Amino acid sequence: MKLPELILKQIIDELLSLITTDYNNASSEEDTFLYQVFNGNVLDGFDFYKQAREVFLRTSDNPRKLETRIMFDASRAKLPTIHVVLPSENLGKNNSLGVNRSDENFVRSDDVLTPLYGRSFDIIYQLAVTSGNPMETILIYQGLRLG
Amino acid sequence: MIAISDSLEYNGLRLPNLSGNDLNIDDGLMPNVYTRALSVEVDFEFKVPSLIKHTMLNKIIFEKPETYEK
Numbered sequence: 001m002k003l004p005e006l007i008l009k010q011i012i013d014e015l016l017s018l019i020t021t022d023y024n025n026a027s028s029e030e031d032t033f034l035y036q037v038f039n040g041n042v043l044d045g046f047d048f049y050k051q052a053r054e055v056f057l058r059t060s061d062n063p064r065k066l067e068t069r070i071m072f073d074a075s076r077a078k079l080p081t082i083h084v085v086l087p088s089e090n091l092g093k094n095n096s097l098g099v100n101r102s103d104e105n106f107v108r109s110d111d112v113l114t115p116l117y118g119r120s121f122d123i124i125y126q127l128a129v130t131s132g133n134p135m136e137t138i139l140i141y142q143g144l145r146l147g
Numbered sequence: 148m149i150a151i152s153d154s155l156e157y158n159g160l161r162l163p164n165l166s167g168n169d170l171n172i173d174d175g176l177m178p179n180v181y182t183r184a185l186s187v188e189v190d191f192e193f194k195v196p197s198l199i200k201h202t203m204l205n206k207i208i209f210e211k212p213e214t215y216e217k
Contacts, residue, residue: 120192134181
């Protein structure tokens, strides 16, 4: 079983990688995800599309490359970072009565049967976007939400 | 998260709901840090094996009692 935090982090990392791949492989700039999402949004000289290319296409050798962390990593709070935190988790709605035997009831190994139990949880993860620049925070938030 | 919502479902993070808000971190603790949070609410099922094992019944032996007389 893979832990949900790790699944979510992996999906976010793949999303960031997909944005880069989409931009690099597009036949024209107008076809890119970043162009379609951010182009035309300008506020007080801050061009969201121009800055989105700068933020999302940074490579690993750039110390300000957007990264993902499990839990809140205060040491990276001033850098563009997505922190996966867990504000709340409750028992889910799709549970049976009793001990909730899973639909795959047993694991069999030689002459030993191990019952499997299942419980669903209603989990709220917060993807906290931090940066030392407020416009950059908004930019990453929108890219993460729409991506 | 919207464009890749299928990936959430396929990986067991079911019925995703999105919402968002600004977070205000104490400026004394972390000055000049700007934070906004995207909340992702999902339904996830944990499946765990029991720590108590059961030995499986794999044969039945019939024995004739010694006192048995026809």
